[in-house]
Amino acid sequence: MLGAILQDEGHRVHGVYTGKAVLPAVRIFCPDVVIVDVNIPGLSGYAVAQAVRHAFIDLRMPLLIAISGVWTETPDRLVAEQMGFEHHLTKPADPKDVLALLEGFPRRRHPTQQ
Secondary structure, eight states, X not given: OHHHHHHHTTOOOOOOOSHHHHHHHHHHHOOSEEEEETTOTTSOHHHHHHHHHHHTSSSOOOXXXXXXXXXXXXXXXXXXXXXXXXXXXXXXXXXXXXXXXXTTSOOOOOTTOO
């Protein structure tokens, strides 16, 4: 649902559904922002954040946003920050909050969108 809203707002969205699929997608698409569910199947969101941080040492680092419905307390937010996330949102994330974080990032429509 969040991906559809972001697309409607003019952002190009590439969704993956397992933690192991995130890093290859990030390498291919070189996104400005990566939004990761902390409980993503296959590899924790924390491990994903660390992998992205290590993969982009010499390149422009994407903004990392964590979303979680389980790990929502202050200590959980601190762990997310230590793992490399700049922001931590609670599920269900309000689309207005996500869009506010994306303010200033270019909006590049996918070629198939009108």
